[in-house]
Amino acid sequence: MNNSQSNAKIRSIVMLALAQVAGMGLWFISSAILGDMLAEASANGITISATSQALMSTMVQAGFVVGALVSAVFGLADRMDPRRFFAVSAIVAAIVNLCLLTTSLGGNTAVLMRFLTGFALAGVYPVGLKLAAGWGEKDRGFLVGLLVGALTLGSAMPHLFAFLGGADWRLTLMVSSLVAGAGGVLILFTGIGPYHAKAASFDPKAIFEIWQNKPIRSAFLGYLGHMWELYAMWAWLGVAVAAELTVGMQNKEALGGDTTIIKLLTFAVVGVGALTCAFGGRLADKIGKAEVTIWAMGISAVAAIATAFSLGGPLWITAVFALIWGASVIPDSPQFSAIIADYARPETTGSLLSLQTAIGFLLTVVTVQGAPFVANIYGWQAVFMLMALGPVLGIASMWGLRRTRAD
Incomplete structure (x- = not known):
């Protein structure tokens, strides 16, 4: 070039x-x-x-x-x-x-x-x-x-x-x-760009390749574990933190009765992922795409649990754990698509990626819609703990690709 x-x-x-x-x-x-x-x-x-x-x-x-x-x-x-x-x-x-x-x-x-x-x-x-x-x-x-x-x-x-x-x-x-x-x-x-190419037309039969091709199946399941957590966390983190801040008088006094700082915190928590996402792309080229997804989901699961336990306590502790969660919840996302592209037949790549996106976002309809209902019954701590299940299952799905990846 x-x-x-x-x-x-x-x-x-x-x-x-x-x-x-x-x-x-x-x-x-x-x-x-x-x-x-x-x-x-x-x-x-x-x-x-x-x-x-x-x-x-x-x-x-x-x-x-x-x-x-x-x-x-x-x-x-x-x-x-x-x-x-x-x-x-x-x-x-x-x-x-x-x-x-x-x-x-x-x-x-x-x-x-x-x-x-x-x-x-x-x-x-x-x-x-x-x-x-x-x-x-x-x-x-x-x-x-x-x-x-x-x-x-x-x-x-x-x-x-x-x-x-x-x-x-x-x-x-x-x-x-x-x-x-x-x-x-x-x-x-x-x-x-010079590598721009026409995407393959959608082929419904590509759904069978998900189950017949083990690496693609692993990446699909890993992506679903990732999506189980991601959009529910992005959608409800600020609401959850604001709700829990009303529990303790110490927090009320620290905020002076004003919770607008939660808006800034939520921006920082979601936005920090923009930095780690680009870094994750570079890292994936060096240590492997599957490895990046495993590390990211592992840190994300721990951060979700830590954030859950911190709710209702001092805001700065919740902010630290939430920032770590925000930094780790997204850098694995592009690597799932890249892995599918690595293993798929060229004529089915477009269809498989379309299916991956559609199914993944369809799952988020359930998690985003269900989160506030679970919170009303069991509290936001329980919701965050449930979110951590997604990356845990995702790690289990991706573990076998560490040594058999095509990249």
């Missing part, structure tokens, strides 16, 4: 990463502003049920699953210029997100808007990964890790917006929409 190509690669990857951060900032906007919405609803005599609160988050996951399958089946990213597909998806998601300003708090229309937001984001995250992969071959693991890092930072941004916007959740909503729309425009100025 000559200097001109190298400069084009750097410029495109930087703009792609920024566009990904901007677009994915819509994913957890409802979680970030939930506390402020509940306060306003309560002041106006409106009750937002626990079911509606959870649906505001889980419908994004459900919409994404449907959108990803539709995109894969009809090959939308191949029929259109992927940059234009990304741009249209990000701008549509931004417009739908703005529509929340016109809906009733926690009402059915608001839930529908969240579903449509997730549907549109299916044209942002996977397409961004494809564009990144087209810029490298030997450093593809790092590039994919970098884009997953951008996804992570984007997922954290709503909490920063909410912190800066204070109790004005409408301002947070508008800013996140404007940023996402800007990301949709920015992607149009990126280039397409």
Whole structure:
């Protein structure tokens, strides 16, 4: 690659990463502003049920699953210029997100808007990964890790917006929409890499390869263990910490009665994964993809349990464990996809990755929706302990790939 190509690669990857951060900032906007919405609803005599609160988050996951399958089946990213597909998806998601300003708090229309937001984001995250992969071959693991890092930072941004916007959740909503729309425009100025290739059309028969090919089966199961924990943690960490802070007077006094610091903490916990994700990609090229997933899930499981036991105690202790959890919960994510690509037949790779994404996010609908119900009965400590089961099972699935990997 000559200097001109190298400069084009750097410029495109930087703009792609920024566009990904901007677009994915819509994913957890409802979680970030939930506390402020509940306060306003309560002041106006409106009750937002626990079911509606959870649906505001889980419908994004459900919409994404449907959108990803539709995109894969009809090959939308191949029929259109992927940059234009990304741009249209990000701008549509931004417009739908703005529509929340016109809906009733926690009402059915608001839930529908969240579903449509997730549907549109299916044209942002996977397409961004494809564009990144087209810029490298030997450093593809790092590039994919970098884009997953951008996804992570984007997922954290709503909490920063909410912190800066204070109790004005409408301002947070508008800013996140404007940023996402800007990301949709920015992607149009990126280039397409020399290794960009048309993805294979979706083949339903590829599902049989999951069970017939042991390494692929292991990576699938490991990914499900990872997803069991990831989005439930991202969605509910801030809510859980804020809820537990009301237990002790010491914590109330330390915060001066103001829990807005939780928004900043949640941003930091989710955002720190952006750094470790890129580092994990580099490390995977040196010690192995399976090894990176095992180490990440092991640390994540321990951090989840430690965070659970710290709830209700001094905030700084919870913050330390939560930051370790946030740093370890995501760097394994891109490596599961990379392992599947390593072992799959070229003609089934696209279908298998589509299935992996769809099934993984479908699982998150269950975990994100179920977390607050379990918390209402057993407490958030129990929820975090249950989250740790995912990476434990994931490690068991990935253990056999340590010496038989293809990378």
